[in-house]
Amino acid sequence: MTKYIIKRFLGMIPTLFVIITLAFIIMRLAPGGPFDQERQVSDLVKANLEAKYHLDESMPKQFIRYLSGIVRGDFGPSFKYSDHDVAFFIFTSLPHSLLLGTIALLLATFMGVFVGIIAALNQNTWIDYSAMSLAVIGISVPLFVVGPVLMLIFAMKLQWLPTSGWITGRDGWVTLLMPVLTLSFPYFANIARLSRSSVLDVIRSDYVRTAKAKGLSQTVIILKHVLKGAMLPIVSYLGPAFSGIITGSVVVEKIFRIPGLGNFFVQSSLNRDYTMIMGVIIVYSTILILMNFLVDIIYSFLDPRISYR
Amino acid sequence: MNTILEVKDLQTYFRTDAGIVKAVDGVSFRLDKGETLGIVGESGSGKSVTNMSIMRLIPTPPGKIVGGEILLDGENILEMNEKELSKIRGNRISMIFQDPMTALNPYLKISTQLIETIRLHQGLDKIEARKKAIEMLKLVGIPAAERRIDAYPHQFSGGMRQRVMIAIALSCNPEVLIADEPTTALDVTIQAQILDLIKDLSLKLNTAVIMITHDLGVVAGMCDNVCVMYAGRIVERAPVDDLFESPKHPYTNGLIQSIPRLDEKSSDRLYSIDGQPPNVIDLPECCPFHPRCEKAMDVCSSKYPPVVELEGKRTVACWLYEEKN
Numbered sequence: 001m002t003k004y005i006i007k008r009f010l011g012m013i014p015t016l017f018v019i020i021t022l023a024f025i026i027m028r029l030a031p032g033g034p035f036d037q038e039r040q041v042s043d044l045v046k047a048n049l050e051a052k053y054h055l056d057e058s059m060p061k062q063f064i065r066y067l068s069g070i071v072r073g074d075f076g077p078s079f080k081y082s083d084h085d086v087a088f089f090i091f092t093s094l095p096h097s098l099l100l101g102t103i104a105l106l107l108a109t110f111m112g113v114f115v116g117i118i119a120a121l122n123q124n125t126w127i128d129y130s131a132m133s134l135a136v137i138g139i140s141v142p143l144f145v146v147g148p149v150l151m152l153i154f155a156m157k158l159q160w161l162p163t164s165g166w167i168t169g170r171d172g173w174v175t176l177l178m179p180v181l182t183l184s185f186p187y188f189a190n191i192a193r194l195s196r197s198s199v200l201d202v203i204r205s206d207y208v209r210t211a212k213a214k215g216l217s218q219t220v221i222i223l224k225h226v227l228k229g230a231m232l233p234i235v236s237y238l239g240p241a242f243s244g245i246i247t248g249s250v251v252v253e254k255i256f257r258i259p260g261l262g263n264f265f266v267q268s269s270l271n272r273d274y275t276m277i278m279g280v281i282i283v284y285s286t287i288l289i290l291m292n293f294l295v296d297i298i299y300s301f302l303d304p305r306i307s308y309r
Numbered sequence: 310m311n312t313i314l315e316v317k318d319l320q321t322y323f324r325t326d327a328g329i330v331k332a333v334d335g336v337s338f339r340l341d342k343g344e345t346l347g348i349v350g351e352s353g354s355g356k357s358v359t360n361m362s363i364m365r366l367i368p369t370p371p372g373k374i375v376g377g378e379i380l381l382d383g384e385n386i387l388e389m390n391e392k393e394l395s396k397i398r399g400n401r402i403s404m405i406f407q408d409p410m411t412a413l414n415p416y417l418k419i420s421t422q423l424i425e426t427i428r429l430h431q432g433l434d435k436i437e438a439r440k441k442a443i444e445m446l447k448l449v450g451i452p453a454a455e456r457r458i459d460a461y462p463h464q465f466s467g468g469m470r471q472r473v474m475i476a477i478a479l480s481c482n483p484e485v486l487i488a489d490e491p492t493t494a495l496d497v498t499i500q501a502q503i504l505d506l507i508k509d510l511s512l513k514l515n516t517a518v519i520m521i522t523h524d525l526g527v528v529a530g531m532c533d534n535v536c537v538m539y540a541g542r543i544v545e546r547a548p549v550d551d552l553f554e555s556p557k558h559p560y561t562n563g564l565i566q567s568i569p570r571l572d573e574k575s576s577d578r579l580y581s582i583d584g585q586p587p588n589v590i591d592l593p594e595c596c597p598f599h600p601r602c603e604k605a606m607d608v609c610s611s612k613y614p615p616v617v618e619l620e621g622k623r624t625v626a627c628w629l630y631e632e633k634n
Contacts, residue, residue, distance in 0.1 A: 205411065208414075211414070213364055213399060213403065218391070302416065305463045
């Protein structure tokens, strides 16, 4: 197992290298550059700027310069925001997205699994139908509708919560509540549907029939015999979902004005902020790779038939 | 008599889009203490559904037990609530399933699956239950039981898994063991071992066995009495030797004739019953076997035959015997 973990860790390096290379090439193939603005700058100023950020060098040389920076942990300076380098922006915004995303996904997982199981156990009754209707709403209604509707109810009508913003520390939950609900809704919906169908699968399996024939109670059967097998598809969903939820919450971060990483995702591409684009891509892919790795490890704990060497 | 289990006029129907499937329609039989009763019939004849009904394991919906009584020592299983059923399942009646590859939970250790049953029904503590579990594994012939008990099902072969299933089924000394085609999914060499094991242990523990099978060889080797099922009904019941010697029902006769014989010339074609078993949806009120029957008469296609009692504790549901009485 230890050997396998080390192997997987080392395997991350070539994967990341491929991602960085591809991203670099695609980024540079896109038309435009960081200093193209509506207001023309003089050629001299432009040349000076390009010299400062090494844009005048050949492409391979720039790539190697960037790579050697990454190896040293230097993400380079931002092309747009001259006061700080890329690492500063990423590591001040990532914790906010991480906090929001983790809470939202935890909520979505617990609620989703719970609702999924209840729906499966009451298959084809009104409980099942209403749970699955809720799930379909969660999947089909976009976040930019759910967010403002919550805002309208809880901030404008009832005035219980502030509309948006970000407070750090103990009182932060007031600004966190609505974004968490909004962000978790589609994930909750997916998880609920997934758990319902996988619980239904397992419930009809031979080994659950055996458990019934042994005289075990319904509760024991669900908790001991059904859950473990039924959780496998959900675990594999959670890996990519986690990396998606902490980086891809652009809409929610915009609506609720949260200083998270999602903003940089879109803004850096529009600005052609080369180093920032690369930085965000590296963070996202690292998290994605780590999560998939974690999923594989959890798998081996859930299913004894899987073992890694 | 010392009857342990009595099934009276059991009817189990399944609601489907095509209509109501009368999977079991008026099955009655008795099982004595320590007896081994074979239930034979082709696929879809209702043998498994009968026994699932006894365990109350029919998935509802679509299935439903619509009528009859199942008496375990005089108590009607069909009137019990979940709590009372829990005390019977795995304790007084237990079951071995057809496919040992899927009947054990792949995510749990053998020890967990054995011990949970023993603790539930016998109220032993963990250490005692584990001792009993190891004892059971030894009894069913699992080598190195102390070590193997903590293995997972996928680490056992099919035959070994079926032994584990038998250990689980017999761990609480049940009064009735239902074996639903316990050897169908196994190698021929393993089949005999498993059958011997079931026979030995049921004698040792004085357990009555219902052996569901479509293999007449299994019936001949294992059972005291046999019920032959066709289209959801029992068409003939007889002691095993009498059944093979002089089958009364034309269907039973056909089945026995279909067995290949070593003393026959190999050039002869194997005997087979013409036609297909009937669709049990909307079966008319007539003998379901009459379209395939060599001795069919006019009355066979108009009325269901009565169950006729014959000499030597035999019954048969056929018009051929009605006129003789």
